[in-house]
Amino acid sequence: MDPHTERHTDICIAGGGPAGTLLACLLARQGADVVLIEKQPVPGPSFRGEILNGDGEHVLRKHELLNLVDREAVLPLIRLEYWENQRVVKTILPDREDGNVGIHIPQADLLQALLTEAEKYPNFTYKSGTTVRGLLQDGDGRYIGVKIRGADGTDEEIRSRVVVGADGRYSAVRKHAGILVNTEGHGYDLLWARIPAPDGWEPIMCSTIQNGQQLHLFTQARGYVQVGWNIEEDSYKALRKRPFEELTDTLIAAFPKLESSVRQHITSWQDFVLLDIFSSRSERWAQPGLVLIGDAAHTMTPTGAFGLNEALCDADVLHEELLNCLEKRQDICLPIDRLEQRRRSDVERRQREQLDMELKYAQNFNSLQDDNIQTNDTINRTSR
Incomplete structure (x- = not known):
């Protein structure tokens, strides 16, 4: 086997978590040639974000993807309780009778449903057990692909119009691109x-x-x-x-x-x-030919279960921008810049909400009242 091979694609996505896999699935459905790279041999690491709120649920339902997940893996949660001295002192209920305060889906099940859908299309390629070894740039400094090493040890270059870093809080793509990140402990x-x-x-x-x-x-x-x-x-x-x-x-x-x-x-x-636990904000989400989404761009804490859902929203917005650009044969730098313009303020607002929720956590136990029932406006946003 040739120890060094090369292939070309429209979009190369590093990171097969929810954001990267959803983006790949949506792009493949619309005919874009996509290569998805994931370092883990099996999708779905343990103990990651697995609670959908209203935003994430809306994205999956809009694209008719939630119904593809194994029904046994979809569990709507009926309320949130705060306990003190073995008794409930505060309860948060859905804001409608048929709603929920979040939906639990094991990440492996969500990813498998997205991969199964993406693999219906011959223009989709999934490379598991594959690591990013570096990035490719042209003479003007524009990113034009990634260097990878496959599960069998073979080195390969994936040349693409866009490189997407969806590879998590310790993003290799971000590191190789030299994008600075501001990190805050909690x-x-x-x-x-x-x-x-x-x-x-x-x-x-x-x-x-x-x-x-x-x-x-x-x-x-x-x-x-x-x-x-x-x-x-x-x-x-x-x-x-x-x-x-x-x-x-x-x-x-x-x-x-x-x-x-x-x-x-x-x-x-x-x-x-x-x-x-930490939160982070990348100095920039986009550079010529390259864009970061999900935890690679903005790591969140588990508070409020926002991380997974904001990542899904990133993928949804980026797929819209990329498809529009590919169809019109526009400069690919335009959509990756627009992603940051459309999403950054929402993400930073969510991060501020998380910090506020953490600072005020003890206030949930201040009033010991029976049947202290509230509808949820912050955590549950499932009614769309």
Whole structure:
């Protein structure tokens, strides 16, 4: 086999997460030649953004993609509860009778549905287990492709009219392009674990403060509960020297109904996944021939479940701009600049909302009132 090969395409997308895969699917449907590169051999890493809010749901329904996901993998959540001393002190309900406060879809299921749809088109190519090794530029500094290494060790050059960096918070495309990023810590990191849901557990989200720790529960499709512990930023190494039961006992004290499942399924530190929490804003989303979307352009915290949904909106807007440009044979720099113009203010507003929600989190527990029911205007925006 030739150790170095080359191919040409319209759009080369690095990153097979929700943003990159949705963009590839939408472009392929409309006849664009697309190559999607993903470093993981199997789609759908664990413990990533999996809650659709109204914006993300709207994008998928608009393109008739949500109905392609396995029905067992789509779980509408019926309410958000805040607990204190083992009782509900605040409840947020959907803003309409048939609504929800979010829809859980395992990322692997969402990605598989998008890939299956994209693979119907011969103009779509998916390269899994493939890493970005560098970027290609012409004599004027315009980006014209990527250097990759495939799962079999073969080096290849993908030459394209546009390079899209959809490769996450530690974006290789962003790094190779030398795009500066402003990063802000939020004072905490997050430990995740997943346990089977107890019998009779409803499709809800719960949040509490127990022994000074913020705890969060997210019901997942196929009968699971995802548990999140907020821990002090950079404290995980020291925390691991202590008994892990300090965390599980705190969880059980807050939500006794989970005790049996917790005892059976969280038996060591190996059952936790650490997510370091920060937000970031790339100095620019676009350079000639190259554009960043999703976490590569704007990393968000898990608060409010905005990250996944803003990434899907990026992909939706960029596909519109790119198709319009390709059809009119315009300069490809125009649509990638317009993406940033259309999306940046919304994303930055969402990041400010996240920070405000984090700062005001404790206020959700100030009033201990029975049946303190509110409709959700911030987290749930499902009515379109």
